[in-house]
Amino acid sequence: MSYWADITIIGAGVIGLAIASQVTREDREVYVLEKNETFGQEQSSRNSEVIHAGIYYEKDSLKARTCLEGNGLLYQLCEQNGIACKKCGKIIVATNDVEATELEKLYRRGNENGVPLKMLSRREMGKLEPNIKGISAFFSPTTGVVDSYSLVRYFLGKARENGAQMAFKTEVIGIEKVSGGYKVEVKEPSGNSSLMTRVLINCAGLYSDKVAEMTGINIDEANYKLHWCKGEYYSVGGGKNKLLNRLIYPVPMAISVGVHVCFDVDWRLRFGPLFYYVNEINFAVNDSRKRDFLESSIMKALPFIEPSDLEPESAGIMAMLQAEGEGFRDFVIRHEEHRGLPGFINLVGIESPGLTSCPAIARYVSHMVNEILEN
Numbered sequence: 001m002s003y004w005a006d007i008t009i010i011g012a013g014v015i016g017l018a019i020a021s022q023v024t025r026e027d028r029e030v031y032v033l034e035k036n037e038t039f040g041q042e043q044s045s046r047n048s049e050v051i052h053a054g055i056y057y058e059k060d061s062l063k064a065r066t067c068l069e070g071n072g073l074l075y076q077l078c079e080q081n082g083i084a085c086k087k088c089g090k091i092i093v094a095t096n097d098v099e100a101t102e103l104e105k106l107y108r109r110g111n112e113n114g115v116p117l118k119m120l121s122r123r124e125m126g127k128l129e130p131n132i133k134g135i136s137a138f139f140s141p142t143t144g145v146v147d148s149y150s151l152v153r154y155f156l157g158k159a160r161e162n163g164a165q166m167a168f169k170t171e172v173i174g175i176e177k178v179s180g181g182y183k184v185e186v187k188e189p190s191g192n193s194s195l196m197t198r199v200l201i202n203c204a205g206l207y208s209d210k211v212a213e214m215t216g217i218n219i220d221e222a223n224y225k226l227h228w229c230k231g232e233y234y235s236v237g238g239g240k241n242k243l244l245n246r247l248i249y250p251v252p253m254a255i256s257v258g259v260h261v262c263f264d265v266d267w268r269l270r271f272g273p274l275f276y277y278v279n280e281i282n283f284a285v286n287d288s289r290k291r292d293f294l295e296s297s298i299m300k301a302l303p304f305i306e307p308s309d310l311e312p313e314s315a316g317i318m319a320m321l322q323a324e325g326e327g328f329r330d331f332v333i334r335h336e337e338h339r340g341l342p343g344f345i346n347l348v349g350i351e352s353p354g355l356t357s358c359p360a361i362a363r364y365v366s367h368m369v370n371e372i373l374e375n
């Protein structure tokens with residue numbers, strides 16, 4: 001490869017491809033570089049597939065803003081393009097007094113973020129979900145589920161249709177700032193080569209801190225260092241999916257939103273993810289953690305689940321900026337001009353709700369790209 005591209009995107013996950021579909025047009029040469037054999041093999045295909053409503057995130061944060069906007073855009077996109085999704089709604093349920101206090105705080109936060117929510121009386125909860133047990137709960141009508149594979153494939157098709165070029169088995173191994181843009185060094189099966197680009201967009205997911213580092217950014221000083229967090233899922237058999245009508249979540253007390261009831265668009269029931277920090281990429285489910293699963297708060301709300309109903313199913317690993325024990329961290333989506341890197345757009349820590357936020361993130365990045373290329 002030795003081309004001058006207008007825009008080069010590193011990573012063909014849902015974020016890189018949503019951006020590619022948005023920024024590509026006839027008069028722009030756009031490349032997507034992906035180290036794997038094909039698209040969407042990492043975070044984008046190993047997640048809960050939930051279209052989040054925007055309840056959990058700090059007010060005015062990028063997570064809150066892009067999640068709320070992404071929620072609406074995603075339902076629209078799915079409807080217009082035949083991508084399977086279900087606006088099934090979810091109930092967040094507290095099973096003791098401590099959780100009930102946190103539930104009220106969460107309800108207020110969701111309200112502040114502008115998310116439609118409804119506090120439920122015990123009677124209303126029993127009517128919506130007769131088989132769950134809890135002392136208080138609220139309902140989120142705009143939460144749903146999406147077929148994430150079809151969504152990623154849709155963005156790939158759209159990006160290609162608009163003229164973007166995909167380079168699979170192409171790993172970015174070095175970045176050099178040159179006059180007018182960047183020289184991107186890549187490793188391909190046939191050997192190493194490079195391409196020149198005016199705009200470079202880092203959508204490298206679990207490795208986005210490493211890619212940021214290739215540009216010379218000190219990721220410790222910039223606070224861009226990622227922590228990998230593994231989330232394990234268990235499938236639930238025995239026809240128990242018929243006992244629930246929507247997604248059921250606990251009150252989040254630790255990392256992320258907590259082990260919850262996940263349904264896919266075909267109403268297959270799973271529980272997860274049980275999150276813990278890891279240092280390596282290994283997607284095997286460690287079933288010695290089944291006990292943690294059984295002791296998780298959501299199980300108290302679902303007394304009809306027997307330990308024998310649960311079978312280890314799959315795992316995903318999330319790119320978190322939040323270190324163990326640390327508080328809220330927002331997405332990093334920045335044009336790094338102020339670091340002396342004009343034309344370099346950095347996306348780091350695009351963890352949950354990244355799937356939900358992807359169409360809004362694509363719009364946000366597209367404005368940055370237009371400003372760079374049209375100035």
Ligand SMILES: Cc1cc2nc3c(=O)[nH]c(=O)nc-3n(C[C@H](O)[C@H](O)[C@H](O)COP(=O)(O)OP(=O)(O)OC[C@H]3O[C@@H](n4cnc5c(N)ncnc54)[C@H](O)[C@@H]3O)c2cc1C
Pocket residue numbers: 010011012013014015016033034035036039040041042043044045046047048049050051052170171172173203204205206207208211230231273315316317318319350351352353354355356357
């Ligand atoms: C367990 C789990 C549950 C989740 N649940 C939800 C949910 O229910 N709802 C929700 O909204 N979000 C959820 N998320 C978050 C969501 O999945 C992510 O935010 C989203 O998939 C991030 O997409 P991405 O494209 O940034 O990353 P990825 O899908 O990881 O894609 C990054 C791509 O970059 C490529 N790459 C990396 N380095 C290089 C390199 N040097 N050269 C070339 N290519 C490179 C990788 O191979 C990869 O294909 C969850 C995540 C996890 C892990």
